[in-house]
Amino acid sequence: MPRGFAHGNVFRKLGGHQRRLKLLKILVNALIKNERIETTFTKAHETQKYMNRLIDIAKQGTDDAYTTDMVRYWTEDDSNKRKLFNVLVPRFTDHNGKYTRIAMLPTWHMKDIDDYKRMAVLELKGNPLPPLPIKEDNPHTLQNVLIAAAKSEWKQPKNNV
């Protein structure tokens, strides 16, 4: 996570406005095309937001002027546009917001400058590729059962009072 997150600075700069948008466009298109990409964690975490937002917009339908505008801007090819409307939107009709998933990879040592970068994998959910070994939360353990029960009780309307 970047240091600015705690101070309300949500976005990474990635080398200026123009360069940032160019980079994000490339990554979003690559993700739509391949369904799983491997980049540094910062780029993956940044594109995740834009991908989720783009699918949310595309879900509104092709009739809207705003959606057509945005989709035309963010997709390079016609094939990507078609895939977005014909494959991804029907896939995520029941989902709510979280369409992508990030898994961490081992850090990459660049020997020439003696620096490290944290690598990650970004993927769309429900893709046909073989699954990643991601450790998911276990809802059946004792403490999680207790917390879930407390949550459901808290959400219920209070009839007694």
Add this chain to the structure above:
Amino acid sequence: MNLTKNLTLISNLIHPRTAQKGLLIYNEVRNVAKLSLCAAHRIDHDESKSLESRHKGETQRRNLLFDEIKREQLSNRVPRIEKIEVKYKGRGLADDAVMFMNRHLSTPYHCAMHISSSVANSAVLAVVTPSDAQPNSKVTAVQAKHDGEVSATEAAQPEPILWDLHHPLQYNCSMELLRFNMDNKNQRRHQEVNKAYWRTCSVILGAIAREAFKENQKVGVLKIPEVSVENGAFCCDLILDPKMRGWKVKEEDLLFLSKVARRIVSKNLKFERLDVETELARDVFKHDEHRLHTIAEMATQQGDDEVISMYRFGEHIEVCEGPLISDTFKIFHFVVTALHKLGSNTWRMQGLSLPEELKVQHTVWSLLESRARKLVKEDLPDKVESDESDERIKTDESDDTKFNLHRYDSIENRTKIRSKSSGQWLQKEWAEPQGMIDIQRCD
């Protein structure tokens, strides 16, 4: 000893390839033999330590009887050592193993020790499926009577049984070990483990009630109800002295009780299981009416079997059906959260606990703890709810003041000890209780 003679014979027969495994088994058996020899000495030693215990003669008698029954069973069952085949089913193919263990002597814990110490220490329960159609497994026999063709397939796959970790194995079987945190697909296994944990905690509550009150107060454990985990608290029904009718439970009392709980838990007691006939069980609990009542209930439920399971941890012996976890070493959080009045003399003690593997952050803990203070009404009839008007007033008051998590100081937080130099919480040390709860003070 007969055992040692047999052992020498066996050690001659062992093939050099399996010499290492054989040595392990030999050591194990020798330890068991030593235990049975030293049992009588050990009791005297234990008893000299605990001068504070109430009804000292009674507990001593029970423990001696327990040991005697255990020794008798061992001598009847193990005239000479027989081998059984245990197939261990691990997480992957590489973990699977086949072991030759001793009948009526070696436990699932011993099997796990052969694999690795980490497997043995993280295991909570064992699931045992008998590999052959056993004469004493009645389920398959009954099915065979009902329908002819289906029975053949069902007899080939007998039902898995939940087995205590320190309970000796009795037949050829395949074994699986359960932990608190497993693969998230098998929900049913998790439920079984959680149930066993909840049950052990409520058994420990009964032990607390026996230790905490002073000698002149008559305290009896009425029953140990099984409630589901979703209620947020485990409970234990007590019968207190009629003098204590007007006792209003304060925060200090709860704090004291949870300190007593800490004292019991930190001893790292093992849960020993013993299956006995009903008459013997009645003999052990001669002077305890409520235990006799529960024994009669269990006997009617089981019907033909007439086998009742008793558990011992430390000095405390309890009649309890179903499996418990292996020892109290696995418990991390333990707190007594409430003492509610049900009837005229009956009280309900509630608590909350979590194992070491699943410990939680302190704010989450205080949230769970505040929820565990409410009365668990799952197994109670509706009439009881109308009786306790005092409880309702209390809960309403707490609602009016608006529960604030930031200001709430949890019971566990007050039993913690922090280091003087750094202010860090010392996780292994807890505050110790002083004195006992007295009637005169309570009135």
